[in-house]
Amino acid sequence: MPTPDPVTEDVLRSGLIVRFEGVWAGYEGPDVLQDVDFEVAAGEVAIVSGPTAAGKTTLLHTLRLALPPRAGSALVLGEDIAQLTEARRARLKRRVGYVAEEPVFAEDHDVAYNVALPLRLARRKAADYAHDVHELLEFVGLSESAGEIVKRLSFAERRRVAIARALASKPDLILVDEPAAGLGPEAAHRTFRLLAEMRRIGAAVVIATQSEHLADGLEATHWRIAEGRVEQDGATYVGAEHYS
Amino acid sequence: MKSVSGVRMVFWTIAAACFAAAAAGIFARVVSNMADRWAHESTGIAVVRIFASDAPDTLAVAERVIEAAPEVADAEIITANRAAAMLAEWGGTDVRPSDLPPLRLLEVDFALRAPPDAPRRLERRLAAAGLAAQVVTPRGVASEATRSAQVLRLSAAAGAVFLCLIMALIVAFSARSYAQRRGDLIAAMADVGAGRGKAESAVGDEAAAAGLYAGIIGAAVAALGGFGLVYWFSPTSGPMEILRSLTLFDVAPVLATPAVAALAAMLGARGAAGALHARAARLA
Numbered sequence: 013m014p015t016p017d018p019v020t021e022d023v024l025r026s027g028l029i030v031r032f033e034g035v036w037a038g039y040e041g042p043d044v045l046q047d048v049d050f051e052v053a054a055g056e057v058a059i060v061s062g063p064t065a066a067g068k069t070t071l072l073h074t075l076r077l078a079l080p081p082r083a084g085s086a087l088v089l090g091e092d093i094a095q096l097t098e099a100r101r102a103r104l105k106r107r108v109g110y111v112a113e114e115p116v117f118a119e120d121h122d123v124a125y126n127v128a129l130p131l132r133l134a135r136r137k138a139a140d141y142a143h144d145v146h147e148l149l150e151f152v153g154l155s156e157s158a159g160e161i162v163k164r165l166s167f168a169e170r171r172r173v174a175i176a177r178a179l180a181s182k183p184d185l186i187l188v189d190e191p192a193a194g195l196g197p198e199a200a201h202r203t204f205r206l207l208a209e210m211r212r213i214g215a216a217v218v219i220a221t222q223s224e225h226l227a228d229g230l231e232a233t234h235w236r237i238a239e240g241r242v243e244q245d246g247a248t249y250v251g252a253e254h255y256s
Numbered sequence: 257m258k259s260v261s262g263v264r265m266v267f268w269t270i271a272a273a274c275f276a277a278a279a280a281g282i283f284a285r286v287v288s289n290m291a292d293r294w295a296h297e298s299t300g301i302a303v304v305r306i307f308a309s310d311a312p313d314t315l316a317v318a319e320r321v322i323e324a325a326p327e328v329a330d331a332e333i334i335t336a337n338r339a340a341a342m343l344a345e346w347g348g349t350d351v352r353p354s355d356l357p358p359l360r361l362l363e364v365d366f367a368l369r370a371p372p373d374a375p376r377r378l379e380r381r382l383a384a385a386g387l388a389a390q391v392v393t394p395r396g397v398a399s400e401a402t403r404s405a406q407v408l409r410l411s412a413a414a415g416a417v418f419l420c421l422i423m424a425l426i427v428a429f430s431a432r433s434y435a436q437r438r439g440d441l442i443a444a445m446a447d448v449g450a451g452r453g454k455a456e457s458a459v460g461d462e463a464a465a466a467g468l469y470a471g472i473i474g475a476a477v478a479a480l481g482g483f484g485l486v487y488w489f490s491p492t493s494g495p496m497e498i499l500r501s502l503t504l505f506d507v508a509p510v511l512a513t514p515a516v517a518a519l520a521a522m523l524g525a526r527g528a529a530g531a532l533h534a535r536a537a538r539l540a
Contacts, residue, residue, distance in 0.1 A: 039539060073539055078537060078538060078539045079538075079539050080538075098451065098452065099451055101537075102449050102450065102451035102452075102454075102537075103449070103451075104449075105448070105449030105537075106448065106449035107449075108449070110447055112447070115447075116440060116443040116444050116447055116536075117440060117444050118440055118441040118444050119440045121441075126444065129444060129445065129448050130448040130449065133445070133448060133449065133450050133454065177448065181448070181449075
């Protein structure tokens with residue numbers, strides 16, 4: 013493994029999982045993210061809120077290495093994501109758990125198969141990960157549905173399967189897009205709490221949402237995003253040591 | 257995999273393509289064998305003229321030597337009666353056998369797969385037995401028949417190869433369609449950090465297995481059909497006799513079809529899976 017450069021080393025020492033400085037990113041048209049500064053430390057929950065089309069999902073796509081930055085410095089898990097080879101990006105991606113607004117599954121396979129997908133990719137044997145999968149399904153309240161075919165699940169159940177899958181590989185960074193979408197207030201609040209629990213495994217958690225108030229009462233760092241620009245919104249949480 | 261019926265349709269499309277490819281291969285072999293037989297009927301005969309003494313057992317010795325030769329299927333001494341009958345047939349007038357001089361001739365049928373230099377080999381065998389002889393073959397007819405048979409064989413083989421290439425393309429495109437139906441799996445794999453190679457392998461292996469099974473079914477049906485037709489058109493040959501007459505070349509289309517189908521399906525699916533993975537893993 014190559015020796016990290018001074019900036020990367022500094023980021024790793026500070027416990028930062030993500031550090032964006034002046035990042036610009038977009039799809040085929042104009043820039044969606046504009047001059048974004050953003051950072052998240054290990055064990056921290058960051059809530060990014062903003063209206064529709066503000067750039068929340070684009071920020072998550074950049075964080076999950078699906079959208080390379082056009083300009084600026086973007087370090088994720090100590091790696092400059094603008095410089096990644098395809099193989100390196102795939103390896104780094106395995107350390108990032110992603111829960112999309114509409115998660116994609118192997119639809120004709122059962123819940124257990126989908127949750128175990130990251131573990132199969134890591135070449136773990138079924139006998140070794142069976143217990144982990146069961147625990148994850150218990151954690152998201154789907155232990156009775158392990159054998160259910162995913163396409164038969166409700167929207168809320170699919171969301172919970174996605175959370176279990178995102179946690180399966182014990183990622184260092186967890187990204188969640190609109191966890192409250194399609195859920196009632198009570199279910200949405202419960203999902204938020206579930207996601208906040210993820211920091212217990214030492215991961216950094218980034219939640220993008222329009223429903224900012226659903227995160228009330230959670231220990232989290234709040235960020236606002238509007239028209240592709242991100243700014244920290246009076247920290248309500250002081251979690252990681254580097255902030256103290 | 258959006259629908260089970262869609263996947264079934266892809267599977268049976270591949271099986272149908274494999275059936276067509278195997279049937280074309282079998283047809284080419286049947287044509288080739290028929291051309292061989294036809295050419296043999298025109299060229300696989302000769303008359304052996306013995307230049308030896310008038311010793312009474314000369315022809316009998318020659319007949320034994322000739323019948324023992326592996327390149328000969330049958331040999332018979334041309335008797336005066338037989339010669340008279342042939343002359344009567346060709347000349348149109350009756351010939352009395354007693355009017356004919358002493359003949360030292362034998363009719364020879366060469367074996368179906370006798371080498372092209374069979375007449376010369378036969379002369380050498382007779383010389384080794386102390387019999388000077390000349391093997392006379394129907395030259396003009398032979399070369400034309402051989403050439404025509406060769407053209408027929410090559411045409412059938414070229415047609416079969418062309419059809420097999422078309423069928424391989426159909427299999428590859430069907431496998432692409434199969435991979436697209438597995439787009440959800442590929443996208444899910446990309447989401448959890450599977451590289452392009454892993455996504456290609458996962459879907460490519462599934463498609464290869466489907467191609468192999470469909471190929472076995474298609475080739476088996478074609479083989480049974482081909483066997484049935486040969487049996488039907490050869491009422492004098494029993495099933496075991498037909499099976500024994502088959503060479504490795506005859507069964508090659510049946511054996512090769514599943515392997516080629518698996519390869520074509522794997523390549524087609526891998527190509528599509530790679531493109532789908534690239535789209536899922538990188539949005540710009």
